[in-house]
Amino acid sequence: MVDDEPAIRSIIAMMLEDEGYVVDTALHGHEALARAQCRRPDLVILDLTMPVMSGWELIAIWRADSVTRCIPIVVTAAEASVTTAHALGVHTSMRKPVDVERLLMTVQALLGEGTWGGQPGERIR
Numbered sequence: 166m167v168d169d170e171p172a173i174r175s176i177i178a179m180m181l182e183d184e185g186y187v188v189d190t191a192l193h194g195h196e197a198l199a200r201a202q203c204r205r206p207d208l209v210i211l212d213l214t215m216p217v218m219s220g221w222e223l224i225a226i227w228r229a230d231s232v233t234r235c236i237p238i239v240v241t242a243a244e245a246s247v248t249t250a251h252a253l254g255v256h257t258s259m260r261k262p263v264d265v266e267r268l269l270m271t272v273q274a275l276l277g278e279g280t281w282g283g284q285p286g287e288r289i290r
Contacts, residue, residue, distance in 0.1 A: 166178050166181075166188055166189070166190045166191070166209075166210045167190070167191045167192075167193070167194065167196075167197040167209060167210070167211045167212060167215070167220065167223070168190075168192075168210075168211075168212040168215070168241070169192055169193055169212065169214075169215040169216055170212070173212070173241075173261075173263075174190045174192075176265070177210060177241075177263070177265070177268065178190055180265050180268075180269065181269070181272065184269060186272070189204070189206065192215070192216075192217075193215040193216055193217040193218050193219075194215060194217065194218030194219060194220060194222055194223030194226075195217045195218040196217070197209070197211075197218075197223055198218070198223065198226065201227075201233065205232070205233070205236070206236060207236070207237075207276060208236065208237045208238075208239070208272060208275055208276055209227075209236055209237070209238045209239070210239045210241060210268070210272075211223065211224070211238055211239065211240055211241070212240075212241055212242060213240060213242040214242065214243075220240065220242070221253075224238060224253045224254065224255060225253060228253055228254045234254070237256045237275040237276075238254070238255045238256055239255070239256060239257050239258070239259065239268070239271055239272070239275070240255050240257070240258040240259070241258070241259050241260075241261055241263050241268075242258065242259075242260065242261060243260065243261040256275060257271055257275075259271075
């Protein structure tokens with residue numbers, strides 16, 4: 166979970182941990198990159214507008230790397246440009262405030278616990 170808002174990181178992390186997921190959090194893209202070098206994430210929930218390194222920059226770096234290219238990314242953002250993220254290989258996007266039930270269903274689907282079988286850039290309906 167990468168977001169510069171502590172409350173958002175905390176709420177989403179708690180919700181996912183309550184469902185049995187191991188959640189690591191980062192304040193910005195640079196911190197997420199460093200953490201991913203130690204332990205590759207199975208999925209990333211990512212804000213787009215953050216200090217130090219934005220979600221846009223992080224997506225571009227991960228999609229250019231053969232090791233991280235296939236990590237599912239769920240963008241959560243308040244801005245209208247989230248649809249642009251799909252062109253960079255984001256699996257799906259959600260506008261803030263995030264519907265946590267929908268987010269949980271999306272995570273389950275992307276991690277093979279639901280019906281998702283798509284590729285980066287394909288939207289979950």
